[in-house]
Amino acid sequence: MQDLSVYYCPVCGRYSYSQPSGLPACSLCEVSMIFLMPYSDFHFLNQEERDKFLIQKMMESDASLSGRLLAYLRSCSCKEAATLIDPRINQLESENQKMNDTIQWMHQTIWDLLHQKRHLEHQLEKYLTDCPAKQDPEITPPT
């Protein structure tokens, strides 16, 4: 138990406990794990201290990790912001739908009125054709 050491995967950060004789490999990433510290020291750290130490070690060995970590955190906050905006988007979409419905109704009403006007014009034409004496409204206005 005294020789037991803690190793970590440089890709996913998983822990492994192993004797120094056998270098463990991460079962997920299939890469060799790196020595973190003797188990006797690791044992006295709480979860937060272990995580902090692991992150420090990972950042020391991979310079691009801090950039990737920040990019991930920023993408999470963007997603969070998008979910906060979501109710407003839904409200705007519903208002847009109401406006589109109103425009559709106005369009239909205009067409109905145009058809009605054309129908009345035809009726007037027919009326004037049936009554030749009343063709000139200046002389004899229709009653």
Ligand SMILES: [Zn+2]
């Ligand atoms: Zn891994």
